[in-house]
Amino acid sequence: MTDSGAVLPWLVIRQDEGGNRYRVGRYATRAEAEQVADRLDTRRNGRLYVVERVGHAAT
Template sequence: MRSASGDSSPVLPWLLIRQDGHGNRYRVGSYATRVEAEQIADRLGRRAGSGQRAGSGSGSGAGGDTDSYLVESRAPEGADRG
């Protein structure tokens, strides 16, 4: 899939976000498909020991130290323009 603007950079509409127990969010990566992003989220979740699936919630652990991995769709370019 290519950008609608005609440039040669690929469009990666699915974002993988890590959210810690305090609500801080960090972009981990961008992916072409939701399935690909969810597979990475599941793998990272298992590695971190969180046991949470992609998109499963805030990850608020008792000590505030639980990370969760969320998959979100990137807004289309120009969607915020009026």
């Protein structure tokens, strides 16, 4: 939860070829997070953007 009380349970994560993971953003809906990940995921330099729910790693 943020200070405003909004719940943002969906994360966009960038994972590079070395396995390092970086949170890019948090979103209210899965659809919104997937839209952002799709826009970012150009697969340049081995980067991969994935969507995960807070507390649940992608499989």
